[in-house]
Amino acid sequence: MDIINLLKPEAVRSVSTVSSKKMLMHAMADIAANVHELDPETTVRALQDRETLGPTGVGHGVALPHARIAGLDEVKAAFIRLEKPIDFSAVDRQPVDLFFCLLAPENAGVExxxxxxxxxxxxRDASICAKLRANNDPETLYAIIAETQRLNQAA
Incomplete structure (x- = not known):
């Protein structure tokens, strides 16, 4: 499995207008609707339901919101870099500015x-996060993520 197979370039955004967890969920749902043709209301509900089980803010300014969605045929991804971090109930209680969202089919266990x-x-790689934080162009952000995948495969 490769990140570049999960994440399309058009599903990467740098956003300056999100100031809350709710707004972030809607921004993720907008990407899912526009890029992956998913119903935005279903996506928001699935992401919010997952967050009630426990926070997906993993620390160091990173969150990995994820949810299972009926009717989806494969795992899809979206990435948002916020210009200003928000409270996302992260495990380290630090604000979050890097969000890598995964949406999976309802029955996708192992995948x-x-x-x-x-x-x-x-x-988890601090150098990757630093590069992502130093850039706000979506094409550059995608290139950083894609290059990380290529480097990991070469190692």
Whole structure:
């Protein structure tokens, strides 16, 4: 499984207008609607339902919101870099500015977990996060993520 197979370039955004968790969920749902043709209300509800089970803010300014959605045929991703971090109930109680969202089919057990592990490993790398924070152009952000995948495959 490769991040570049999960994440399309057009599903990467740098956003300056999001100032709350609710707004972030709607921004993710907008990407899911525009890029992956998912119903935005269903996506928001699924992401919010997942957040009630426990926070997906993993620390160090990173969150990995994820949800299962009926009718989806494969794992899809979206990435948002916020210009100003928001409170996302992260485990370290620090505000979050990097969001890597995964949306999986309702019955995707192993594939969903593999995708989550891959994204988690990638976003745990402080140098990658620093590069992502230093850029706000979506094409550059995608290139950083894609290059990370290529470097990991070469290692």
């Amino acid at each position: 969903h977990l593999k995708a989550l592990a891959l994204v988690s490993r990638t976003m």
